[in-house]
Amino acid sequence: MSDWLTSLQTDTPQQGFELAIQLARKGVAYTQPSAEIRNQLRDAYANNADSLTQSSQVIATHYQTVAAANDYWK
Amino acid sequence: MSDWLTSLQTDTPQQGFELAIQLARKGVAYTQPSAEIRNQLRDAYANNADSLTQSSQVIATHYQTVAAANDYWK
Amino acid sequence: MSDWLTSLQTDTPQQGFELAIQLARKGVAYTQPSAEIRNQLRDAYANNADSLTQSSQVIATHYQTVAAANDYWK
Amino acid sequence: MSDWLTSLQTDTPQQGFELAIQLARKGVAYTQPSAEIRNQLRDAYANNADSLTQSSQVIATHYQTVAAANDYWK
Amino acid sequence: MSDWLTSLQTDTPQQGFELAIQLARKGVAYTQPSAEIRNQLRDAYANNADSLTQSSQVIATHYQTVAAANDYWK
Amino acid sequence: MSDWLTSLQTDTPQQGFELAIQLARKGVAYTQPSAEIRNQLRDAYANNADSLTQSSQVIATHYQTVAAANDYWK
Numbered sequence: 337m338s339d340w341l342t343s344l345q346t347d348t349p350q351q352g353f354e355l356a357i358q359l360a361r362k363g364v365a366y367t368q369p370s371a372e373i374r375n376q377l378r379d380a381y382a383n384n385a386d387s388l389t390q391s392s393q394v395i396a397t398h399y400q401t402v403a404a405a406n407d408y409w410k
Numbered sequence: 411m412s413d414w415l416t417s418l419q420t421d422t423p424q425q426g427f428e429l430a431i432q433l434a435r436k437g438v439a440y441t442q443p444s445a446e447i448r449n450q451l452r453d454a455y456a457n458n459a460d461s462l463t464q465s466s467q468v469i470a471t472h473y474q475t476v477a478a479a480n481d482y483w484k
Numbered sequence: 485m486s487d488w489l490t491s492l493q494t495d496t497p498q499q500g501f502e503l504a505i506q507l508a509r510k511g512v513a514y515t516q517p518s519a520e521i522r523n524q525l526r527d528a529y530a531n532n533a534d535s536l537t538q539s540s541q542v543i544a545t546h547y548q549t550v551a552a553a554n555d556y557w558k
Numbered sequence: 559m560s561d562w563l564t565s566l567q568t569d570t571p572q573q574g575f576e577l578a579i580q581l582a583r584k585g586v587a588y589t590q591p592s593a594e595i596r597n598q599l600r601d602a603y604a605n606n607a608d609s610l611t612q613s614s615q616v617i618a619t620h621y622q623t624v625a626a627a628n629d630y631w632k
Numbered sequence: 633m634s635d636w637l638t639s640l641q642t643d644t645p646q647q648g649f650e651l652a653i654q655l656a657r658k659g660v661a662y663t664q665p666s667a668e669i670r671n672q673l674r675d676a677y678a679n680n681a682d683s684l685t686q687s688s689q690v691i692a693t694h695y696q697t698v699a700a701a702n703d704y705w706k
Numbered sequence: 707m708s709d710w711l712t713s714l715q716t717d718t719p720q721q722g723f724e725l726a727i728q729l730a731r732k733g734v735a736y737t738q739p740s741a742e743i744r745n746q747l748r749d750a751y752a753n754n755a756d757s758l759t760q761s762s763q764v765i766a767t768h769y770q771t772v773a774a775a776n777d778y779w780k
Contacts, residue, residue, distance in 0.1 A: 341644070345706070360692065364687070367678055367684055367687050377681040378681070381685070394685060394688045397696065404699075
């Protein structure tokens with residue numbers, strides 16, 4: 337893939353959260369490279385509560401990493 | 411999204427827990443932006459034990475981050 | 485909610501474990517505030533091995549936080 | 559419950575692993591206090607690969623805590 | 633297995649992410665050594681949203697390790 | 707059980723990964739002590755993508771512990 341991640345540092349906790357979301361999605365994209373198929377799948381899981389919770393779990397895990405990388409924006 | 415997260419610091423462990431809940435919900439909201447659909451889904455998973463446990467797992471993961479950010483309110 | 489969590493510090497590792505259980509249950513209670521419904525759900529998942537394992541997973545995650553907050557009661 | 563956990567320190571990494579197993583089981587026992595029911599459930603999940611993997615996941619999570627508490631027995 | 637992992641250090645956060653993906657896949661390959669069977673399985677889970685999310689979760693967990701090993705590329 | 711784990715220190719990151727695999731399997735073996743039954747179960751889950759992913763998740767969790775124990779082999 338082309339360059340998409342050059343730093344884990346962000347200016348704010350919210351930007352860090354959005355980076356965590358990007359990392360979660362990239363974890364999917366490396367396994368399923370087709371954006372078309374990913375969009376089809378999203379229609380299904382975006383309307384399934386358990387699927388959404390699992391997605392939120394992946395984001396939470398990446399947010400631990402990003403927050404630590406930024407020393408929790410203290 | 412508009413600004414919704416400016417700091418991971420909270421005054422008390424309980425406020426930190428409530429922030430963890432907010433983070434868990436935001437992880438869902440970025441994937442399913444429709445509040446109407448999220449409310450419909452909540453009716454179902456709020457009455458399903460396993461779905462509630464999974465939600466509690468996401469909160470637990472975020473609480474690790476928030477607690478570390480606050481040096482555990484020591 | 486009223487105040488229910490004022491500190492993550494406990495006197496013993498066992499009290500810390502019991503606090504982790506409380507945190508796991510609170511994560512459920514914020515999503516399903518009805519104690520009556522939660523009690524109904526408990527009858528089901530308390531007799532399902534996989535549900536119990538998932539509950540134990542949430543407790544384990546919170547226990548990491550509580551143990552770190554107490555410097556592992558060294 | 560009576561006292562069952564007075565320290566996270568163990569002499570060896572293996573004893574720490576066995577403590578992690580005990581913690582995983584205690585997480586179940588607090589939710590399902592009946593040893594008779596737990597034994598019945600064990601017959602089922604001990605013969606189900608995915609259930610065993612989930613149990614192993616809980617142990618792994620507790621082992622992180624126990625290992626950190628012992629500074630990894632360095 | 634032959635040598636496939638000599639260091640957790642990488643030059644960039646993105647290379648670290650790609651190492652996390654490799655670690656996630658190796659975790660599968662040690663259990664299912666047949667590349668042919670793994671390729672067959674990939675066709676199925678690469679088109680299943682929940683399977684992709686779970687894969688992304690494993691990557692997220694390994695990325696915590698790799699990022700810490702690189703002091704978050706600060 | 708007889709002694710099977712005397713140290714979390716390994717010479718290389720790859721040996722650490724293989725130790726993480728051993729820990730994941732031991733977590734199963736303590737619950738299902740019969741090697742014969744475990745081998746039967748492996749035939750099933752080694753051909754199921756989601757089961758393999760879950761196994762990889764347990765390995766990832768243990769690898770965090772082993773890597774930290776070795777200061778990431780820096």
